[in-house]
Amino acid sequence: MPPLVSQHIHPAGTWRGDHDSVSLSYDARFLRRRMLTTTKGTRFLADLAQTTSLDHGDAFELQGGTLVEVVAAREDLIEITGPDLMRIAWHIGNRHTPCQIEPGRLLIQRDHVMQDMLGRLGTITRHVSEPFAPEGGAYGHGRTHGHDHTASHGHSHTHEHEHEHEHEH
Known part of the structure; x- marks a missing residue:
């Protein structure tokens, strides 16, 4: 069947x-x-x-x-609290890390590199297990894609190129 x-x-x-x-x-x-x-x-x-x-x-x-x-589903997350969460949210977003934003706390997926950075920024972190529903992407795609800190596979993902744009005004 x-x-x-x-x-x-x-x-x-x-x-x-x-x-x-x-x-x-x-x-x-x-x-x-x-x-x-x-x-x-x-x-x-x-x-x-x-x-x-x-x-x-x-x-x-x-x-x-x-x-x-x-x-x-419940997931292994890092709960972030402390002063100046707006500044911390900026640092998390600057790394394209999915982040659930709530009053008084932020939640991200467990990542030892991020947890180390957050500690150096003076936050209080603790491990929690909860459903994860981060903010969607800024361009309406509903999702951000974090940077992977675990492995390199030998090639670049940059897509830089030069071109001109003509505009009539």
Whole structure:
């Protein structure tokens, strides 16, 4: 029997009714095509038209109309508190690190390089395990992509080039 397939997402707040759920980490909520298993054990293929950033509360619609709610999974995070969180948020953003911004605290994915930097900036950090729902990207893509501090693979990702733009005024 072929697996169930979902090719449609209902945004959070636009659907209601009986549903199953699937718990996904922040990274796993960025997908186009992937086999998933719900909390009730149903396997289905998410086969979306394009790579999509899913939010907590969105729902996959399976063929036949069954809904599967996306639940943000608990993740290992760093909670950041202390004075001048606005300045700290700037440093985190300057490194293109996904950050959940809340009153009185910031949350980022665990990263020893970031934790060391934050300590040198005078913050208070502690490890927590919570769902992670960082701010979306500034250009409407719904996602930022952090810098990887773990490995180099021998080539540059810069795309610099010179060109001119002509403008009529």
